[in-house]
Amino acid sequence: MAARIDVDLQLGVADGRRSFALSATFASDAGFVALYGPSGSGKTLTLQAMAGLLRPAAGHVRVAGRTLFDAATGVDLPPAARRIGYLFQDYALFPHLTVRQNIGFGLTSWHRRRLAPVQQQRIDMLLHDFGLSAMAESRPQTLSGGQRQRVALARALACEPQLLLLDEPFAALNPMLREELRAGLAAACRQAGIPALMITHDVDDALALADEAFVYEDGRIVRRVDLRAGVQQDLRREALTGAPAPTATPLRARLQRMLLGG
Numbered sequence: 319m320a321a322r323i324d325v326d327l328q329l330g331v332a333d334g335r336r337s338f339a340l341s342a343t344f345a346s347d348a349g350f351v352a353l354y355g356p357s358g359s360g361k362t363l364t365l366q367a368m369a370g371l372l373r374p375a376a377g378h379v380r381v382a383g384r385t386l387f388d389a390a391t392g393v394d395l396p397p398a399a400r401r402i403g404y405l406f407q408d409y410a411l412f413p414h415l416t417v418r419q420n421i422g423f424g425l426t427s428w429h430r431r432r433l434a435p436v437q438q439q440r441i442d443m444l445l446h447d448f449g450l451s452a453m454a455e456s457r458p459q460t461l462s463g464g465q466r467q468r469v470a471l472a473r474a475l476a477c478e479p480q481l482l483l484l485d486e487p488f489a490a491l492n493p494m495l496r497e498e499l500r501a502g503l504a505a506a507c508r509q510a511g512i513p514a515l516m517i518t519h520d521v522d523d524a525l526a527l528a529d530e531a532f533v534y535e536d537g538r539i540v541r542r543v544d545l546r547a548g549v550q551q552d553l554r555r556e557a558l559t560g561a562p563a564p565t566a567t568p569l570r571a572r573l574q575r576m577l578l579g580g
């Protein structure tokens with residue numbers, strides 16, 4: 319069984335003219351979880367708060383029994399101490415660094431620029447596992463979209479995280495590459511043996527990769543879909559009545575409708 323993710327986030331953001339309230343509560347033991355929903359529904363804010371890039375007003379974040387944030391007890395680990403790997407939507411690779419340096423970036427700091435031999439070995443292993451050894455000294459702009467994604471994934475895994483956060487990992491890719499890289503990503507996550515939480519707009523991404531999906535609407539999670547068992551749970555109704563309302567539907571088209579809310 320994968321490590322448990324237990325999240326309860328209450329936060330508000332405002333920039334003077336606009337404001338947005340997020341209230342996201344979910345827990346999962348699944349190996350691969352999708353956060354699915356329309357643009358602007360609060361998925362990225364959820365990931366940022368989990369990674370420690372944004373401070374919630376209330377709630378908690380627990381991963382594999384470790385409390386990363388708890389407003390009630392004042393626990394608020396800095397991002398680097400959370401052991402969370404973050405794959406950004408555009409990969410955010412450093413153009414002036416080589417593939418090897420990009421992967422090792424998170425292992426260095428301003429006061430410790432040299433990597434220990436054991437860290438060098440880890441980078442060599444990641445380069446090998448992700449098929450990047452031949453381009454270790456190349457710069458990101460000389461790589462294909464798929465190779466860039468692998469560099470970003472290797473970098474996210476370099477710090478041996480307990481959880482991998484993936485923000486639209488296929489958004490920057492053309493449709494032909496998507497399918498191939500879905501399989502690669504699933505294999506990499508399984509091999510790393512850590513749970514992954516992926517944001518996606520794409521029903522096919524969720525169906526191909528996720529065991530479980532949480533569906534967002536306007537800053538709230540309204541539905542849980544167990545994609546393996548073909549069961550959905552209306553979390554709004556549960557909140558109102560205190561009872562889950564599961565429906566057994568194993569067909570792919572039905573699963574698609576569950577994600578879309580039909």
Ligand SMILES: Nc1ncnc2c1ncn2[C@@H]1O[C@H](COP(=O)(O)OP(=O)(O)OP(=O)(O)O)[C@@H](O)[C@H]1O
Nearest residue numbers: 331332333336338356357358359360361362363364
């Ligand atoms: N600092 C901020 N100030 C004001 N509003 C913000 C701020 N950050 C995010 N928002 C708003 O909060 C809402 C949720 O943003 P979020 O990035 O979480 O959406 P999302 O579901 O990830 O969307 P997408 O799928 O398009 O990335 C959006 O309406 C966004 O404009």
